[in-house]
Amino acid sequence: MQSNADVSGPTGDDAVKPLRGDAVYEWVRDRIIDGRLPPGSRIRERDLAEEIRVSRVPIREAFPRLEAEGYIRTLPRRGAVVAPMAISDVRELFDVRASLEVLAARLAAMQCAAGAAGDELRTALERAERAVVADPARTPEAQNQEIADATSAFHEAIVELSGNALLRDLMPPISGRVKRLFHLANERDDLDLHREHRDLCDAILRGQGERAAALALAHVEHSRAETLPLLERSAE
CATH class of the missing domain: 1.20.120.530 (GntR ligand-binding domain-like)
Incomplete structure (x- = not known):
């Protein structure tokens, strides 16, 4: 992901536990809410998978929910980005x-x-x-x-x-x-x-x-x- 925000993944025991789609959703949502992922930040599936040590499957499960609730937008040729609050x-x-x-x-x-x-x-x-x-x-x-x-x-x-x-x-x-x-x-x-x-x-x-x-x-x-x-x- 291209952002100066702190997007470090889980550490210790949490770093090796497989996360389901709802856990990935919460991980990304919480960082959008508190500003660690600011508006406009790109969220690449590959980078996110590496950061929180998951496959792309739970990420693809989480993204539609994040988009439906207004946290991210999917843009042509850019993929998922953090949505602003207009x-x-x-x-x-x-x-x-x-x-x-x-x-x-x-x-x-x-x-x-x-x-x-x-x-x-x-x-x-x-x-x-x-x-x-x-x-x-x-x-x-x-x-x-x-x-x-x-x-x-x-x-x-x-x-x-x-x-x-x-x-x-x-x-x-x-x-x-x-x-x-x-x-x-x-x-x-x-x-x-x-x-x-x-x-x-x-x-x-x-x-x-x-x-x-x-x-x-x-x-x-x-x-x-x-x-x-x-x-x-x-x-x-």
Whole structure:
């Protein structure tokens, strides 16, 4: 692959274990999400097979899924390249989030009102709180990664608590795009982000469906208002 990004393959025991298509998918997806494979990077089957020590079969299994979820594009005479996140893609992402995350929050609150404990959501919030606390032992990059992971886990916990199986199936590709966007537009107030998460968690655990839905929508729209101008300026 032609890229200055860190695309080193598995090391140690993992380097000799055969990877299936889903594992190759996750390996490439994670590096696109966190920016180690930046937009425009070429992904050659032969080079990737050598880096992660697999045959081309699982790579060919992974590529259609990566393309279907918007992570790569297949171009004539260039093959697979990492797809950019266009401004139009980001607007569509926020539109979808404004529907599905609001629904998830309302349903999760209804589950709590009916007696669900919400322990996993509490745990996810505590993890998110630890992630935003300043720690001189962490690099800014490491903290940003921890915040991204914890934020994703918090929203996944809401979806899980919703009890809606179809919603759980719909969310993973959306969550991946959100996490990628988190890395692309990382100028934000993380403490403010956590306060919104804390208020949303409180409404859900109290079984306050409409309050939870309103807070979820406000959270998405706040993120939209902060993110789009950053991306528009970087595209100029």
